[in-house]
Every structure is written in C-alpha cells, then in structure tokens.
Amino acid sequence: MLLELVIFYVAAVFAIGAALLMILQRNPVASVLYLIVSLLAQATLYIQLSAMFVGAILVIVYAGAILVLFLFVIMLLNLRGEQFEEKRPRLGRATKMVISLALLVELLMIVKQTAFPERMDRLMVEATPDFGSVKPVAELLYTQYLYPFELTSILLLVAIVGAVIMAKRGRTDHDEEDK
Amino acid sequence: MSEYLAIIIFLFVGIGLVLFTFFLSRLIRPANPYPEKTQNYECAEPPIGSSWIQFNNRFYIFALIFVIFDVEAIFLFPWAVAFGQLGLYALVEMMIFIFILLFGLFYAWKKGVLKWV
Amino acid sequence: MSYTEIMLISSIKVIVVVLAVLTGCAYSTWLERKLVGHFQHRIGPNVAGPFGLLQPIADAIKLVFKEDIVPNNVERITYALAPIVVFIPALLSFAVVPFGDKVTMFGYQIDMVISDLDIGVLFVFAVTSLGVYGIVLAGWSSGSKYSLLGGVRSSAQMISYEVAYGLSIIGVLVIAGTLSMKELVAQQSSFFDWFIFRQPVGFVLYVICAIAETNRAPFDLPEAESELVAGYHTEYSSMRFAMFFIGEYANMLAVSCVATTIFLGGWQGPLLPPIIWFAIKVALFMSFYIWLRATLPRLRYDQLMNFGWKVLFPLALLNVMVTALIYRL
Numbered sequence: 022m023l024l025e026l027v028i029f030y031v032a033a034v035f036a037i038g039a040a041l042l043m044i045l046q047r048n049p050v051a052s053v054l055y056l057i058v059s060l061l062a063q064a065t066l067y068i069q070l071s072a073m074f075v076g077a078i079l080v081i082v083y084a085g086a087i088l089v090l091f092l093f094v095i096m097l098l099n100l101r102g103e104q105f106e107e108k109r110p111r112l113g114r115a116t117k118m119v120i121s122l123a124l125l126v127e128l129l130m131i132v133k134q135t136a137f138p139e140r141m142d143r144l145m146v147e148a149t150p151d152f153g154s155v156k157p158v159a160e161l162l163y164t165q166y167l168y169p170f171e172l173t174s175i176l177l178l179v180a181i182v183g184a185v186i187m188a189k190r191g192r193t194d195h196d197e198e199d200k
Numbered sequence: 201m202s203e204y205l206a207i208i209i210f211l212f213v214g215i216g217l218v219l220f221t222f223f224l225s226r227l228i229r230p231a232n233p234y235p236e237k238t239q240n241y242e243c244a245e246p247p248i249g250s251s252w253i254q255f256n257n258r259f260y261i262f263a264l265i266f267v268i269f270d271v272e273a274i275f276l277f278p279w280a281v282a283f284g285q286l287g288l289y290a291l292v293e294m295m296i297f298i299f300i301l302l303f304g305l306f307y308a309w310k311k312g313v314l315k316w317v
Numbered sequence: 318m319s320y321t322e323i324m325l326i327s328s329i330k331v332i333v334v335v336l337a338v339l340t341g342c343a344y345s346t347w348l349e350r351k352l353v354g355h356f357q358h359r360i361g362p363n364v365a366g367p368f369g370l371l372q373p374i375a376d377a378i379k380l381v382f383k384e385d386i387v388p389n390n391v392e393r394i395t396y397a398l399a400p401i402v403v404f405i406p407a408l409l410s411f412a413v414v415p416f417g418d419k420v421t422m423f424g425y426q427i428d429m430v431i432s433d434l435d436i437g438v439l440f441v442f443a444v445t446s447l448g449v450y451g452i453v454l455a456g457w458s459s460g461s462k463y464s465l466l467g468g469v470r471s472s473a474q475m476i477s478y479e480v481a482y483g484l485s486i487i488g489v490l491v492i493a494g495t496l497s498m499k500e501l502v503a504q505q506s507s508f509f510d511w512f513i514f515r516q517p518v519g520f521v522l523y524v525i526c527a528i529a530e531t532n533r534a535p536f537d538l539p540e541a542e543s544e545l546v547a548g549y550h551t552e553y554s555s556m557r558f559a560m561f562f563i564g565e566y567a568n569m570l571a572v573s574c575v576a577t578t579i580f581l582g583g584w585q586g587p588l589l590p591p592i593i594w595f596a597i598k599v600a601l602f603m604s605f606y607i608w609l610r611a612t613l614p615r616l617r618y619d620q621l622m623n624f625g626w627k628v629l630f631p632l633a634l635l636n637v638m639v640t641a642l643i644y645r646l
Contacts, residue, residue: 028208074278078274081274082267086266086267086270089263090263090264090266094260097259097260155278155281156281159278159281160285160286163293171293171296173297174301177271177300177301177304178301178303178304180264180268181265181268181304181308182307184261184308185311188261189311189313
C-alpha cells in the first residue's frame with residue numbers, strides 16, 4: 022500500500038536523520054531530544070513490522086525511562102555545550118580509528134547474518150497476523166525463553182546493587198562539598 | 201494497520217492545533233520587551249549567579265532505580281495478559297522474578313538509598 | 318469500507334475528539350473554580366454568563382491577547398518546544414479511549430473510538446511516560462532557579478510514581494487477559510463486574526499514582542507556589558503558559574477517561590445513551606480530583622518520595638501477586 026510505504030520512508034528518514042543529528046550536536050540536551058525522535062521513529066518502524074510489543078517497549082523503556090536518566094545526568098553535571106572544546110581527548114586518533122573500524126566490522130558481520138528477504142525462505146517461520154503482539158510474545162517468553170527471562174532478574178538485581186554503591190559514594194562526596 | 205494510521209492523524213492534528221494557536225496569538229498580541237522585563241524572575245531582585253545550579257545527585261539515583269523497576273513492570277505486562285493460558289508454571293516463575301527484585305528493593309531500602317532527607 | 322472512507326471517518330473522529338477535549342479542559346477549569354469556591358463558602362465565577370459559564374471563554378481570549386515575555390537567557394529551542402511536548406502526550410491518550418458503543422451513522426458502522434489498538438493499555442502507559450519530558454525541558458530551558466527546581470522535582474516525582482502506576486493496572490490485566498480498551502469495557506457488562514469491585518486495591522493505587530503523575534494536589538509540589546513561585550512554568554506567559562495549563566487539565570481528563578474505561582465500566586450504563594454515561598463518570602472523577610485539592614494539604618517532598626517507593630510500589634507488587642494467586646487457585 023502506498024501510504025504505508027510513505028510512512029515507512031518518513032519514519033526511516035527520521036530515524037537515521039535524527040540519529041545523525043544526535044551525534045553531530047554540541048548541546049547534549051539537544052542530543053537527547055534527537056535520540057528521542059529517533060527512537061519514536063524506530064518504534065513506528067517496529068509497529069509497521071507488526072511487532073507492537075517491541076515498539077511499545079522501545080517507547081516506554083528507552084524513550085520514557087533511560088533517556089530521562091540521560092537528561093538527569095546531563096542536568097546534574099550541568100553540561101551546556103560550551104565546555105566540551107576545552108577538554109583534551111583522552112584517546113589518540115589512531116586508537117579511535119581502530120575502535121571505529123572494529124565496530125564497523127562487527128556491524129557488517131551482523132548485517133551479513135541478518136535474514137534478508139532473498140534468504141528468508143530457509144529462516145521463515147509460520148507467522149500469524151498477531152505474532153508480534155503481546156500475547157504471542159508472552160507465550161514464547163514464559164515457556165521457551167524462560168531461562169534468559171529469569172536471568173534478567175539477576176541482571177536487574179546487579180544493577181540495583183550498582184546503583185546502591187554509586188549512591189553511597191556520591192553521598193559522601195556531596196556531604197563534603199556541603200560542609 | 202488503519203488503527204495506527206488514525207493515531208498518526210491524531211498526532212498531526214494535535215501538533216497542527218498547537219502551532220495554529222501559537223500563530224494566532226502571535227498575530228494579535230502586543231510585543232513590548234525591555235531589559236527589565238526580560239530578566240528572569242527572582243522575586244523582583246536582579247538574578248544572582250547562573251540559573252543552572254547544581255542539584256542534588258539523589259535525583260539521579262532515583263532515576264536509575266526507576267529505570268530498573270520500569271523494566272520489571274514491562275515484563276509483567278505480557279505475563280499478565282497471557283496469564284490465563286500460561287498456567288501454574290508461569291505463576292511460580294514470575295513469583296521468583298518478583299521476589300528477586302523485591303529483595304533488591306529492600307536491599308536498597310536498608311542501605312538508605314530510598315531515604316530522602 | 319474503502320481506504321479513503323476509513324481515512325475520512327478517522328479524520329472526522331479525530332477532529333471531534335480534539336474539540337471535545339479542548340471544551341472539556343475549558344469547562345474543567347470552570348468546574349474547578351466553581352467547586353472550590355463552594356467548598357470555601359464562596360460563589361466562584363458568576364459574572365460572565367449564567368453561573369459564570371462563559372468564564373473559560375473569557376479566560377482564553379484574555380490569554381491570547383497577553384504579551385509573550387521570553388526571558389533573555391532561555392535556551393530558545395527547548396523553551397519553545399516544551400509547551401508542545403507537554404500538550405501532545407496529554408492529548409494522545411484519548412486516541413484509545415472508547416467513548417461509546419458502535420453506532421450507525423449515514424449508513425456507516427462507526428466505532429466510538431479513534432483507534433482500537435490491541436495494545437491499548439500499553440499505549441496509554443507509553444504516552445504517559447513521555448509526559449515527563451515537557452516538564453524537564455521547561456524547567457531546564459527557562460534559565461530560572463525556580464523553574465529548574467520545579468522541573469527536576471516534578472520529573473523525579475513522576476518517575477517515582479510511574480512504576481506503581483503501571484503495576485496498578487496489572488491486576489486488571491491478569492483478570493481480563495487483554496490490553497484492548499474495548500475488550501476491557503466489554504468485560505464489565507454488569508455493574509458488579511466493574512473492575513473497581515474486582516480490583517479495589519488496584520483502583521486506589523491507580524488513583525493515587527494518577528494524581529501524582531498529573532502533579533495535582535496533594536502531590537502538586539512542583540508548583541508549590543509558596544516556595545517555587547509557579548515551578549517549571551514560572552517563566553512562561555501568554556499562549557505558551559496556556560499550553561501548560563491546558564496540558565494539565567487534558568492530563569487530568571485523560572486519567573479520568575482511562576480510569577472510567579478500565580475500572581468504572583466505561584460507557585456502559587442503563588437507560589441513558591452510552592456517551593452520556595461516559596461523560597457523567599468522567600465528570601464525577603474530575604469532581605473527585607477537585608474535591609481532593611480543596612481538602613488535602615500538600616505533602617512534604619521526602620514524604621512524597623518515601624510514600625511512592627516504600628508504600629505504593631511494594632503494595633502494587635503485592636496486589637499483583639495476590640490477584641494472580643486468587644485467579645489461579
């Protein structure tokens with residue numbers, strides 16, 4: 022359908038364009054805003070793939086929670102764009118190049134493994150119209166992928182412990198500053 | 201998919217409405233700024249220092265804990281919806297999941313992270 | 318129905334709902350002023366029109382004619398963006414609320430809902446989670462200490478109550494087994510099937526968290542006028558201020574509509590047409606909001622945060638587990 026194609030291209034342009042603008046921004050708050058736009062566009066793309074649940078998670082967890090955390094950090098550190106140029110980069114140019122190259126290779130390998138339409142036939146699974154909605158996802162997640170799911174709770178527990186340690190350290194620093 | 205199209209229409213109508221009202225009021229409202237008027241409000245005194253003050257890092261810790269429990273809440277949604285089909289097994293495993301995270305909550309609680317002074 | 322017809326009907330529905338929401342917001346302010354007036358043995362607005370019914374219109378006209386004062390040290394783009402970011406998520410929640418049953422109009426079967434998503438409840442949750450940005454951005458970009466403090470406080474409050482807000486609905490989902498708002502209404506066909514009776518704890522939790530999410534009394538700390546002037550919208554004036562104002566009332570209305578749909582049987586009721594029942598329930602919920610504002614004093618910030626994390630959140634988890642156990646056994 023033509024309209025869906027239009028929506029796809031608009032969302033795709035927004036996703037990539039906003040991601041680029043995010044990197045090229047000096048002002049960190051604007052960066053976060055562009056990242057939100059990019060995430061919302063990605064959510065649109067997921068919904069077009071009838072992966073409704075993934076789209077919703079992307080908005081709730083990434084756009085609604087993690088980026089709020091980012092904004093808080095930026096506001097906490099009081100970053101407003103100007104201060105960046107004075108800092109000297111910690112890594113040399115060569116190191117940066119190597120890291121970027123490694124990431125690029127990794128990305129290409131992932132792309133190579135992805136099931137694009139021409140290779141879909143051997144990877145295709147019987148898909149019902151609502152396969153990406155909440156109920157089918159749940160039926161897989163809580164039966165077949167039970168083990169990773171339970172491991173997630175451990176991961177989150179570790180994150181809580183990390184938060185506690187950071188809070189402890191931050192608090193003593195802060196008290197000293199106050200007094 | 202037409203359901204989602206309706207939401208996109210809704211979004212555009214909403215944005216259009218806001219922009220239209222802004223445009224409308226720009227046409228008819230007065231504009232008479234002068235330096236005293238465009239100062240920040242600080243109880244009618246000239247503002248002191250930068251307005252971007254450093255604030256308590258406890259806000260940041262709460263945001264961090266919020267992210268963690270938000271992820272937990274997200275896992276509960278599909279579980280709740282498919283609860284009827286999943287059976288006793290799913291109930292037990294979700295109990296384990298919740299208890300592990302409740303343990304985390306009480307740990308943070310006991311360590312005084314959730315205390316706001 | 319052809320594609321064009323669907324699009325056309327959707328557009329008409331969208332415009333009707335947007336206009337209805339705006340009117341609803343305007344008359345919520347009237348209702349609030351009138352009710353609070355009576356709570357305090359005053360009369361409330363009574364000059365513009367009968368019972369002061371034209372007061373909201375007078376207010377709107379006044380706001381349009383006000384000068385827009387932009388302080389000179391704001392972060393321009395974010396400052397301009399914030400009022401829009403506050404208003405749009407508030408508006409979007411209405412997209413999945415069913416206002417009535419199917420009706421036949423001009424030979425078409427029309428659903429009284431803009432979009433019957435099968436992830437309706439998640440959609441509401443997602444949109445609510447975006448509401449925090451407008452407030453953070455307004456507070457941060459204004460370049461005022463009051464705004465910054467108000468914005469940060471408000472956003473920390475919102476995220477603290479958001480988890481419990483999401484969890485309070487889980488109990489209903491366990492029973493209903495669906496995320497579609499239309500399905501949820503359909504499952505509450507008789508009076509005692511209303512989820513408020515099957516999930517009383519969930520309902521109370523939902524109401525408390527919703528009040529905190531919408532920054533209303535007794536959780537209206539971000540705008541605590543005695544200490545923070547007007548909180549995050551201190552530096553806004555004219556139509557920009559109006560957007561925050563409308564956004565707040567749109568949020569309240571959205572919460573009332575969602576509460577009505579999820580817990581109070583939606584548009585269902587005897588004798589009167591569905592849309593009227595829906596309006597009555599929403600109006601009652603709004604009156605409850607206003608009643609709380611007139612009755613309760615504001616909480617202290619540490620009390621508020623403690624209450625959210627140490628009472629509401631564990632209680633919401635407990636409610637989920639107990640509900641699941643009862644419905645399993």
